[in-house]
Amino acid sequence: MKLATWNVNSLTVRLPQVLEWLQSQEANGPIDVLALQELKMSDDKFPADAFTQIGYHAQWFGQKTYNGVALISRTQGAAVVKNIPDFQDDMSRVIAATYGDVRVIGAYFPNGQAPDSDKFAYKMRWLDALREWVKAEMTQHPQLVLMGDYNITFDDLDVWDPVALAGTIHCTPQERAQLQALVDLGLHDSFRLFAQTEKSFSWWDYRDFGFRRNRGLRIDHILISQALKEKASACVIDKLPRKNERPSDHTPVVLSLA
DNA sequence: ATGCCTCAGCTCCTGAGA
Numbered sequence: 001m002k003l004a005t006w007n008v009n010s011l012t013v014r015l016p017q018v019l020e021w022l023q024s025q026e027a028n029g030p031i032d033v034l035a036l037q038e039l040k041m042s043d044d045k046f047p048a049d050a051f052t053q054i055g056y057h058a059q060w061f062g063q064k065t066y067n068g069v070a071l072i073s074r075t076q077g078a079a080v081v082k083n084i085p086d087f088q089d090d091m092s093r094v095i096a097a098t099y100g101d102v103r104v105i106g107a108y109f110p111n112g113q114a115p116d117s118d119k120f121a122y123k124m125r126w127l128d129a130l131r132e133w134v135k136a137e138m139t140q141h142p143q144l145v146l147m148g149d150y151n152i153t154f155d156d157l158d159v160w161d162p163v164a165l166a167g168t169i170h171c172t173p174q175e176r177a178q179l180q181a182l183v184d185l186g187l188h189d190s191f192r193l194f195a196q197t198e199k200s201f202s203w204w205d206y207r208d209f210g211f212r213r214n215r216g217l218r219i220d221h222i223l224i225s226q227a228l229k230e231k232a233s234a235c236v237i238d239k240l241p242r243k244n245e246r247p248s249d250h251t252p253v254v255l256s257l258a
Numbered sequence: 259a260t261g262c263c264t265c266a267g268c269t270c271c272t273g274a275g276a
Contacts, residue, residue, distance in 0.1 A: 009264075010265055012266090065265090065266050065274095066266085111275060151275095207261080210263090249276080
């Protein structure tokens with residue numbers, strides 16, 4: 001089984017790249033579930049037929065202009081949940097579904113903008129609510145994956161210039177404590193279960209040749225429960241889509257399970 | 259230096275992203 005996450009920064013612009021990428025993966029084991037973030041489209045604009053035509057099902061939770069998430073899958077998902085239950089939110093950030101006996105949560109975590117902003121306070125509240133919900137989900141689903149654009153780096157290994165970016169958004173102690181609190185529920189950062197090259201990132205700024213200079217951050221993560229950790233065989237960042245014409249600023253992360 | 263890209267939208271500028 002293969003799981004992947006990709007913040008596409010507008011599915012309208014990136015749809016051809018997503019379809020091409022999914023088809024390019026077929027040869028070495030197809031992606032079973034792909035979580036997408038930042039669709040930036042309303043539900044009625046979602047291109048469900050395009051995914052059907054390449055053999056995929058989809059569940060989506062869109063929003064005009066901002067946010068929007070989807071799960072693209074080879075089998076139909078069950079028990080679909082949109083956003084965090086009991087957390088009032090006017091932004092479409094979370095979609096969950098069950099495939100076989102694996103619970104998959106795809107999420108677009110708030111950016112937070114700056115540590116002293118209202119958006120940062122919202123990010124903290126949202127993370128509190130997410131953690132409580134995921135904790136409850138884990139009691140129901142031993143095999144659980146929480147993947148998406150976390151907008152948080154684990155540590156300095158995930159930052160191209162940890163000195164210059166110390167304490168800035170995605171790198172604050174408060175955000176990292178929230179990420180650790182998710183880990184403390186019994187989740188594992190699947191990427192670090194395996195040997196990785198130094199300066200592995202999942203996002204690069206469009207500006208100033210960020211990708212060419214490898215000035216990036218690792219902020220897209222696939223966290224897995226203990227039961228799935230025992231099945232994990234590889235986790236890689238696929239940098240190829242970042243080299244496309246009109247790329248997303250994020251690139252896919254892929255987890256392989258036995 | 260608050261911009262260097264990119265995207266969406268009450269679109270020829272602005273807000274947001276990270």
